[in-house]
Amino acid sequence: MTIERKEIEKLATLSRLAIDEKTIADVTGRLSSVLALVDQLQSANTDSLQEISRPFHTSQRLRDDEVSETDQREAFQAIAPETHNGLFTVPKMIE
Numbered sequence: 748m749t750i751e752r753k754e755i756e757k758l759a760t761l762s763r764l765a766i767d768e769k770t771i772a773d774v775t776g777r778l779s780s781v782l783a784l785v786d787q788l789q790s791a792n793t794d795s796l797q798e799i800s801r802p803f804h805t806s807q808r809l810r811d812d813e814v815s816e817t818d819q820r821e822a823f824q825a826i827a828p829e830t831h832n833g834l835f836t837v838p839k840m841i842e
Contacts, residue, residue, distance in 0.1 A: 748782040750775060 755775050759766045766774065820833065829836040 748786055749779045750782060 752771055752775055755766070755771050755778070759771075824830045824833070824835065827835050
């Protein structure tokens, strides 16, 4: 499969890119070689290959949902410069 100059110009217009004459020729050649490689890969015989195993199809062992640490909010907030209603207070950065 080859790509033509007209298609490159259309793509450049749609993507709001300014492409000069030399670049159009270069891009046309490069994209044509990439598309030729894709065509070559699509014609490869993959019948004897096994499917890749994917970890998404297996179930994950999950731990029990239970509290493993004690509440230390008051200890952490004791060293904070300012708190309000159990929350840390920070200076306003954006108006």
